[in-house]
Amino acid sequence: MKLSLFKALGIIDCCIFKRVDVNQFEAVYAEHEWLDILLPGTRDKQFFKAPTGSPFLDDFLMQAEEFWEFADYGKIESGIWNESIADNELKLNAFATMESGDFYLIINNVKQQFQERQQTLQSARELLLSNDKIVAQQEYVHQRLDEMLNQSSDLKSIQQPITEVIEKTEVGVAILTPNLKPISQNPALYSVFDSHLTAVESEPYRIILALFEKQYPEFERVISTGSRWSGELFWLQPPGNGKWIKLAIYPVKTDFQQITHWVFIVNDISQVKHLLQNNEKLTHYDALTDIPNRQYFWMQLEQSVNNAMPFYVLYLDIKNFKRINEIHGHSRGDQIIKELVERLTPHVSPGDMFARIGGGEFAIIRQKTVTEQQCVDLGNTLIDAATQPFYLPNGTHCEIGLNIGAASFPRDADDAETLMKFADLAVFNAKKASKSSVQFYSQALKDASQRIIELESALQTAITNHEFELFLQPMLDLTSGTILKAEALLRWNRLDGERIGPDEFIPIAEQTGLIVPIGKWVISRACEMISTLNHRGHSCKLSVNLSPRQISDRHLLEFIRGSIQNSHIQPDQLELELTEGVLVDNYDKVQYLLTEVRKLGVSVSIDDFGTGYSSLSYLKKLPIDHIKIDRSFVQDLVSDENDKAIILAIIAMAHSLKLNVIAEGVETELQRNFLQLNHCNLAQGYLFSRPLPFAQFCDYLNTTVSSQKQITPSALDPK
Incomplete structure (x- = not known):
């Protein structure tokens, strides 16, 4: 083992031992004082024998002996354990490995890395909590604007109070016409995009619309149906820096559901994203549920498409999740999300990917060759698990439902974006039913959706x-x-x-x-x-x-x-x-x-x-x-x-x-x-x-x- 390079770089805080006989080890590198706590006298004698007096280390050494006897290559890891001796506490991680016919035991002191990781996680949690405040602020601004915009059909008569609301708020706001033309954009919105606006893209709303359409397959459905939506957009700034933006879209409608305005509310969440990207697990896994996040899901979906093997995508949407957050608060909503994931995960096959792709939305990629009926059976099993009551700390309980939309590759689509667009359409159709259900994409479903959109438009004028x-x-x-x-x-x-x-x-x-x-x-x-x-x-x-x-x-x-x-x-x-x-x-x-x-x-x-x-x-x-x-x-x-x-x-x-x-x-x-x-x-x-x-x-x-x-x-x- 070439220790000089490790020492010169100063990147190790470990002790390395070479196995010289069964349960006997010679020190190759043992210079750290914390070894005196774990194995007293080892630094002076330059060797130690098992058992060591540390139950966890002794147990791992038994596994290591079996590994060295039967394995030809590779390594095994103990995982992090606590070692408390007197007033001292260590966090250690051990490896058993081999090189050129020799066997080695490496014991790492990971206390500093563990503390840094915990600090990173705590910072992430704090930022996620601040993110909840962002959501609440977005909702407050939306409600204020919705009330004002519904007070009068004459926008000029309420222009001044609207201007006062959006100019004083710290979140970016754009108010658009029904056909997505700008009416008002506040200073905070311009500050999100700061000095990087080009002459062509001189207004933020253009960038927002372009990013939304490019990055989300549900863009067309959201605009055509006048739906509320929230999510995250990534904007690549020249000459190459990236910025993450949280976008909430609210349609303002009359009693007859005719759109009078669109309200776009924007926050810069780059700080949250940059923090998450410093930790590989946080980059690809949802901080709340510890399952893959939207970014990781899309990577896997693209890979599955490139593999060109048939598979299904299931799009899961929690029914009335917004109402749960409104009634019980976001913290209770988070607990329900965590418990729901715990219920659903055992039913997902190990070879499939189960990811959280939105606040109350999940997706499953069924990697193995399965039939449509097997997907239906899985969907019904997940629905049954989700519809069991959730009990809250105050003794009350609430019930949720689960709508599931599904699409098949390559039968329905041969690219990831279209496949998700069709799965989104299927779950949107499933929401029409009063009970939780599983819906598969089909041409008939597409035609039925067009029929629904057409009837919705006709309903708006049926009374008059x-x-x-x-x-x-x-x-x-x-x-x-x-x-x-x-x-x-x-x-x-x-x-x-x-x-x-x-x-x-x-x-x-x-x-x-x-x-x-x-x-x-x-x-x-x-x-x-x-x-x-x-x-x-x-x-x-x-x-x-x-x-x-x-x-x-x-x-x-x-x-x-x-x-x-x-x-x-x-x-x-x-x-x-x-x-x-x-x-x-x-x-x-x-x-x-x-x-x-x-x-x-x-x-x-x-x-x-x-x-x-x-x-x-x-x-x-x-x-x-x-x-x-x-x-x-x-x-x-x-x-x-x-x-x-x-x-x-x-x-x-x-x-x-x-x-x-x-x-x-x-x-x-x-x-x-x-x-x-x-x-x-x-x-x-x-x-x-x-x-x-x-x-x-x-x-x-x-x-x-x-x-x-x-x-x-x-x-x-x-x-």
Whole structure:
């Protein structure tokens, strides 16, 4: 061993021993004082024997003897261990190796390197915490600008307050038109790009757009769908220095989801990145989860493409992760991310790569030859693992979902960027479903996505074009046959004559936020119908459905109150229907809303009861008047004893809580007779009537009233 070079460079803090016999070692280089702590007297005698009195070193020497006996080349490593003797503490690492037929033991003192590494990690953690503050600051600036930009359609009238906000903030801000033309860029944005702007690229927003489009395959999807986005961009400055930029993109939209402005918020995070690049592991691995990061993932993806062997990419997206951070804070969100990775990692094959490529986004490269069905099976396994509750330190728990998009190389694409673009499209489509799912890219999926984009655009003008219509499906008292109320069901008749079913357009409206203005139109129209029915001498309550997005609308209560007053109807003629999922996901908001609407006199019904969470706690705590048995139980109640038992249990439970019961999907006399015999209060279904346009519903009411006597209020009491 050529020790002179190591000594001259001063790069070793180790002791080197040559094995002269079994468990006997001669010192080749043993000049460091810390050896006196580990192996007292060795520096003077220039040799030592095992056992040494150090349990960890003795254990490693046993492994080394076996290695030297059977191996022909290479080395083995002990890993870092602590050695505490008296008041002294060492951090050591040992190697057993061989050279020219001789065997060597090398013991490194890695305390200094360990401390430097810990300092690096701590600095990284501190910078990552400051990065969270950057995210919070970006969100604050976005909210301020969003409020201002939504206050007035006339940008000139709010130009001054906007200028004051963005010029005083330390983050870079660009406000753009819907077609990405600049309106305003603050000084902090220019300082991010400082003096390196060229004459051609004289404005920062041009650089940002170019970098985003070049470095992220989701650029096209984000812009075309008007989505929020955040990520990191790398800008190579002349003559060769690099700068890292954190970018957050926020679309500002009207109630009808038409983009009025884009807000780009930018931070220079080069300091964080340069620190990470000083540590190879931190460069390629996520600091929070210790799995490969986006940079390492893309390196591996490019390599997999170059290998030209078939493989799959799975793109994993945590459902509603932003809401978790908002409710529980970023630190709790980080803990959930770490626990999720711990759950998912055991299910990923050792030959596959599992990486974190965004805040709540992960990706898997399935290197081995697998089938599409095996990818589906893996996806479903990961979804099952992710949907188990996460328990927080305060004793509460939260639940998350996982959407997965997948694409195949080379079937779907033969380059890394397009492959990820298609996987991103697949996961974006998976988000449309209410439940977690696995979606594979296909031409049909691409066509379906184009259809969704086209329908979303058409939905934005459907109200102003008077394309919506409310159909009414009556609910009858099972004792008297009298129509007591009806459910308002939305229909969409496009100007080109195409009729779009609610199963197709409601999820799009919910996903995009268009459900909020559409839902307000439904409430307003239902109140107008009640008023018309009153003038025609019919006393019939109408029930309208509320979606999760509507519950989060802080103006909903005020709008309901205003609609009732403007239509001059009694509040008890309007009813709100909510699903069980809405109750659980937005419990606090639901509790406040239902309490306030009940004060107005509006009644409340729980829709699709029995298919969701079916918790007795919310039935007891929330102000509820009716529960609706889901049609899936009614459909087979005559032939299925389990459905019979469930329905009987629901009726008994509801009546004990002084709630009325409504059965959906009644289609046969046998179903009606069973429900009537067991004291179900009301029923709706094709046996009585399909959903009807308003004029036909009025005719149906006239026919029914002429053949039935008026029901007394006592008929609604639970029996």
